Amino acid sequence: MSARVYWLWLATRPSVGARVAAELLEHFGDPEAIYAAKRGALLMGCGLTAAQVDALSDKSLDGADRIMEECAKKDIHILTLSDSGYPERLRNIYDPPLVLYWRGRQPPWDSRPMISIVGTRHCTTYGILMAEQLGRSLTESGFLVVSGMAQGIDGAANRGALRMKNTPGTVAVLGCGVDVCYPISNSTLFGDLIFAGTLLSEYPPGSEPAGWHFPQRNRIISGLSVATVLIEAPERSGALITARLALEQGRDVYAVPGRLDDRESAGCNALIRDHEAELLTGPIQLVREYSGILRELPNEARIDRVFRSMTGKSAKAAEPPKKPKGDPWEQIVQGTQRAGRRKAEKPAEREKETAVLEDSEKTPEEILKTAHLMRGSALLQQEGKPDTRPEDGLSSEERKILEAVRAGAQTTDQLIASTDIPAPQLLSLVTMLELDGLLSNEGGTISAL
Numbered sequence: 001m002s003a004r005v006y007w008l009w010l011a012t013r014p015s016v017g018a019r020v021a022a023e024l025l026e027h028f029g030d031p032e033a034i035y036a037a038k039r040g041a042l043l044m045g046c047g048l049t050a051a052q053v054d055a056l057s058d059k060s061l062d063g064a065d066r067i068m069e070e071c072a073k074k075d076i077h078i079l080t081l082s083d084s085g086y087p088e089r090l091r092n093i094y095d096p097p098l099v100l101y102w103r104g105r106q107p108p109w110d111s112r113p114m115i116s117i118v119g120t121r122h123c124t125t126y127g128i129l130m131a132e133q134l135g136r137s138l139t140e141s142g143f144l145v146v147s148g149m150a151q152g153i154d155g156a157a158n159r160g161a162l163r164m165k166n167t168p169g170t171v172a173v174l175g176c177g178v179d180v181c182y183p184i185s186n187s188t189l190f191g192d193l194i195f196a197g198t199l200l201s202e203y204p205p206g207s208e209p210a211g212w213h214f215p216q217r218n219r220i221i222s223g224l225s226v227a228t229v230l231i232e233a234p235e236r237s238g239a240l241i242t243a244r245l246a247l248e249q250g251r252d253v254y255a256v257p258g259r260l261d262d263r264e265s266a267g268c269n270a271l272i273r274d275h276e277a278e279l280l281t282g283p284i285q286l287v288r289e290y291s292g293i294l295r296e297l298p299n300e301a302r303i304d305r306v307f308r309s310m311t312g313k314s315a316k317a318a319e320p321p322k323k324p325k326g327d328p329w330e331q332i333v334q335g336t337q338r339a340g341r342r343k344a345e346k347p348a349e350r351e352k353e354t355a356v357l358e359d360s361e362k363t364p365e366e367i368l369k370t371a372h373l374m375r376g377s378a379l380l381q382q383e384g385k386p387d388t389r390p391e392d393g394l395s396s397e398e399r400k401i402l403e404a405v406r407a408g409a410q411t412t413d414q415l416i417a418s419t420d421i422p423a424p425q426l427l428s429l430v431t432m433l434e435l436d437g438l439l440s441n442e443g444g445t446i447s448a449l
Contacts, residue, residue, distance in 0.1 A: 008064035119153025135160030137283035169197035175213035233267035
């Protein structure tokens with residue numbers, strides 16, 4: 001029997017996420033050994049919960065076989081973590097997906113540097129223009145653009161990259177199966193990506209979109225890339241989670257600045273202010289920064305023509321003037337100008353990686369479950385008061401988590417055991433509580449504030 005079937009079996013175990021799977025692989029060696037392990041051996045290793053042991057004790061391979069059959073029917077390709085063709089940058093993140101499914105054109109995973117472009121779904125015309133022209137210019141320059149095919153900035157970046165003919169196209173990382181178009185409004189883009197780009201997901205064919213899928217997929221977007229660019233991200237945008245993941249993964253982060261009163265750019269401006277992202281002034285800035293890893297140094301005059309055709313302005317004009325040697329400002333900004341590419345001392349536990357999703361990327365069920373978040377404008381920070389949500393506005397699941405933490409639970413596994421909330425949903429709820437200022441999650445240790 002092919003070893004691939006055991007990878008599919010492990011990747012589809014309920015309650016067993018990438019982090020737990022990584023610990024199991026370290027303990028047992030490979031998926032086939034995990035599959036062969038008896039219940040007693042599972043109970044003795046890796047500190048598994050009862051639900052996880054039950055899932056791993058189910059030895060049926062029917063689901064894995066069905067996935068392989070479905071992929072063969074729909075021309076969907078499978079990559080496992082042990083395959084030589086698995087993207088090397090993604091393999092080296094803290095919790096790489098066990099299995100990747102891709103559809104369309106096979107991209108040059110490792111021979112071309114990838115840059116991800118992310119941002120809000122509720123963007124301005126300016127944001128759409130910037131995402132499209134940056135996606136097109138970077139593709140023209142020899143980069144492979146990665147985004148999420150969502151409405152707004154992500155879809156615009158993918159579309160811009162596809163406008164360049166005779167290139168590897170672009171990669172769209174989905175929060176559903178690669179045979180499922182979501183959002184349906186991007187059906188034309190979905191078809192274009194199958195023909196001239198790549199659809200990528202860690203979820204098997206037929207997987208419908210779920211709210212917790214999208215923050216999970218963000219680690220793939222940032223993990224594939226040498227740098228992540230944010231265009232128009234509000235203060236609580238899921239794109240900010242992608243930026244945080246990029247920093248934890250040791251990647252560079254750039255942000256396109258917005259006006260001081262632009263709510264859509266508040267998150268971008270904050271990243272620049274806090275020296276967590278470098279201010280991006282144009283595509284040539286990225287070309288010059290990564291010229292050492294581009295296979296062929298692009299012609300800056302050609303990039304300028306692409307930029308000018310879409311914006312009416314020169315890309316070179318957008319570049320900041322070079323400072324003369326001895327400029328006193330260099331001493332002031334030294335050590336902070338490239339803060340966005342700091343290596344993480346130690347990647348945080350991935351329980352921190354989920355984000356509050358914007359409604360257009362939620363399924364109706366998630367919208368109903370998190371309806372209290374629609375009150376965001378009423379919860380904006382008031383003078384002298386922290387920006388937190390009143391506890392009486394919490395859902396029953398959030399209240400249960402908060403009570404468990406106050407009772408002494410400090411890790412995700414302990415919270416799962418205390419609350420019986422499935423791991424993916426729990427991770428999203430923990431992040432919501434963290435963003436609301438009710439919980440702290442530092443290095444995987446969860447505490448109440």
